[in-house]
Amino acid sequence: MKLDNASLADLVAVPKPEYDRTQLGCGIVHFGVGGFHRAHQAMYVDALLTSDPASRDWAICGVGVLPGDVHMRDALVPQDGLYTLTLKHPDGAMQTSVVGSIVEYLFAPDDPAAVIDKLADPATRIVSLTITEGGYNFSSATGEFDLTNPAIQADLQPGAVPSTTFGLVVEALGRRRDAGQPSFTVMSCDNIEGNGDIARKTFTAFACSKDPGLAEWISDNTAFPNSMVDRITPATPPELGDEVQARTGITDRWPVVAEPFTQWVLEDSFSAGRPRLESVGVQVVSDVGPYELMKLRLLNAGHQTLCYFGHLMGYRLVHDAAQDPLIRRLLLGYMNNEARHTLLPLPGVDVDAYIETLIERFSNPSIADTIARLCQYSSDRIPKWLLPVIRQQLEAGGDVVLAAAVVASWTRYAEGVDEAGEPIDVVDPLADSLVPLAVRSRNEPLAFVQNRELFGDLADENRFVRPYLWTLESLRRNGARETLQQLLVENNDPRGV
Numbered sequence: 001m002k003l004d005n006a007s008l009a010d011l012v013a014v015p016k017p018e019y020d021r022t023q024l025g026c027g028i029v030h031f032g033v034g035g036f037h038r039a040h041q042a043m044y045v046d047a048l049l050t051s052d053p054a055s056r057d058w059a060i061c062g063v064g065v066l067p068g069d070v071h072m073r074d075a076l077v078p079q080d081g082l083y084t085l086t087l088k089h090p091d092g093a094m095q096t097s098v099v100g101s102i103v104e105y106l107f108a109p110d111d112p113a114a115v116i117d118k119l120a121d122p123a124t125r126i127v128s129l130t131i132t133e134g135g136y137n138f139s140s141a142t143g144e145f146d147l148t149n150p151a152i153q154a155d156l157q158p159g160a161v162p163s164t165t166f167g168l169v170v171e172a173l174g175r176r177r178d179a180g181q182p183s184f185t186v187m188s189c190d191n192i193e194g195n196g197d198i199a200r201k202t203f204t205a206f207a208c209s210k211d212p213g214l215a216e217w218i219s220d221n222t223a224f225p226n227s228m229v230d231r232i233t234p235a236t237p238p239e240l241g242d243e244v245q246a247r248t249g250i251t252d253r254w255p256v257v258a259e260p261f262t263q264w265v266l267e268d269s270f271s272a273g274r275p276r277l278e279s280v281g282v283q284v285v286s287d288v289g290p291y292e293l294m295k296l297r298l299l300n301a302g303h304q305t306l307c308y309f310g311h312l313m314g315y316r317l318v319h320d321a322a323q324d325p326l327i328r329r330l331l332l333g334y335m336n337n338e339a340r341h342t343l344l345p346l347p348g349v350d351v352d353a354y355i356e357t358l359i360e361r362f363s364n365p366s367i368a369d370t371i372a373r374l375c376q377y378s379s380d381r382i383p384k385w386l387l388p389v390i391r392q393q394l395e396a397g398g399d400v401v402l403a404a405a406v407v408a409s410w411t412r413y414a415e416g417v418d419e420a421g422e423p424i425d426v427v428d429p430l431a432d433s434l435v436p437l438a439v440r441s442r443n444e445p446l447a448f449v450q451n452r453e454l455f456g457d458l459a460d461e462n463r464f465v466r467p468y469l470w471t472l473e474s475l476r477r478n479g480a481r482e483t484l485q486q487l488l489v490e491n492n493d494p495r496g497v
């Protein structure tokens with residue numbers, strides 16, 4: 001059975017929207033409709049539309065700005081925005097439901113003016129984002145917005161038709177200001193520490209280059225709440241469509257799979273009202289910071305801890321790596337001895353239990369998350385999640401041996417050839433410069449981490465450099481398994497090497 005508004009009434013096999021989708025209004029415009037947005041925010045909004053008739057003006061209009069988003073357009077538009085979400089439990093149990101909160105989808109390259117009109121419409125009160133860590137276009141080393149990016153440059157030309165998220169959003173905010181309309185909230189849901197603060201900084205930096213008066217208006221009138229978002233959502237595997245079809249009879253052009261766990265902690269800071277998300281399980285708080293640190297430095301940096309060693313040890317699926325005793329030991333060592341010392345107090349949260357749950361979540365075989373998903377875009381991820389742990393630990397005189405080992409594992413991975421001599425596909429916007437640096441580090445051992453754009457002055461810090469070089473050398477000489485064995489079991493201490 002196909003999935004669209006007309007066929008919804010005939011669907012009996014699965015939970016589906018019981019609210020009247022024809023009566024919904026779009027209060028939210030979302031940039032970056034991928035797997036995660038559809039497993040997380042859209043799912044929460046769907047639950048809200050189901051439970052609270054007064055929330056019907058908070059449905060979602062999705063927007064894609066990249067050429068590749070044409071595939072999401074071609075999946076969602078014929079389905080009237082409907083799709084299936086399948087949650088897979090570790091014991092093999094699964095639940096599929098149809099999510100109905102996305103009621104419109106605009107592909108910006110087709111019609112940028114339609115996107116700007118939608119954003120400028122006073123009915124739009126929140127603009128949310130999952131445009132990935134790289135999407136914010138700021139330097140990890142300086143924190144500054146990168147005005148040299150050609151797409152940004154093009155959007156800043158007088159009279160340009162905008163094509164980037166920044167160009168489209170700021171153009172619409174200018175229209176709202178000129179029309180005497182209030183601003184909307186810009187709500188980042190990406191895995192970046194202080195994601196709202198970063199969004200504030202990057203959007204106002206863009207606006208400032210275009211029209212300083214507008215930047216000031218945005219700064220005075222727009223809320224940028226911080227948030228912590230969590231649900232492991234693998235890329236949709238090719239077989240999911242057939243699985244959903246077999247279980248439910250639904251033919252879904254782009255289904256979503258995720259783990260059952262979900263969490264969203266959101267700062268209560270909105271410029272034009274917000275949906276009552278707390279009624280569907282969102283933790284609306286005044287300070288998200290401690291939650292963000294816990295999640296980014298344990299879960300996301302934990303993923304980085306696992307993925308390069310995992311790949312080099314021959315694993316291709318996250319749960320297989322997480323169940324290897326050596327990798328488990330590495331994860332627990334990194335989390336307990338290094339990362340957790342950099343967290344902020346979170347009264348009422350049991351960090352031991354949180355860490356235990358993470359290991360269980362990483363070990364969930366049913367979602368079949370891939371190591372490849374975690375190994376990509378490293379240059380956007382490592383500086384945002386792992387390097388802050390190293391810097392903070394160095395400042396406090398704490399341990400960085402395992403975090404340095406993770407950076408070494410990334411370096412070894414970035415050489416682009418694995419331990420069996422097979423090529424590694426290094427998927428990274430900086431691959432063209434990082435791969436040669438990683439290869440060069442065979443002769444000039446610090447070449448990779450002397451890249452100050454990414455690492456700042458870490459290469460000058462002996463307490464980082466010693467374990468980094470020890471691990472890198474051992475990875476090349478002995479391989480990943482033997483390196484972890486020596487580091488974690490035989491307790492070779494690379495600090496004094």
Ligand SMILES: NC(=O)c1ccc[n+]([C@@H]2O[C@H](COP(=O)([O-])OP(=O)(O)OC[C@H]3O[C@@H](n4cnc5c(N)ncnc54)[C@H](O)[C@@H]3O)[C@@H](O)[C@H]2O)c1
Binds near residue numbers: 034
């Ligand atoms: N997948 C997860 O488990 C998960 C969990 C928590 C948070 N997140 C956050 O969500 C983000 C997206 O994850 P996903 O799994 O949905 O990925 P995805 O690949 O399915 O979707 C990414 C979306 O971001 C868009 N995008 C990428 N770069 C962009 C740019 N420069 N400008 C505008 N749009 C851009 C893409 O076009 C696409 O629509 C992650 O980077 C992360 O910050 C993901």
Ligand SMILES: O=P(O)(O)OC[C@@H](O)[C@@H](O)[C@H](O)[C@H](O)CO
Binds near residue numbers: 132133229231299373
């Ligand atoms: O999606 P990214 O690029 O932010 O990071 C990769 C994973 O660490 C991430 O997607 C996690 O699965 C997610 O953050 C869990 O909530």
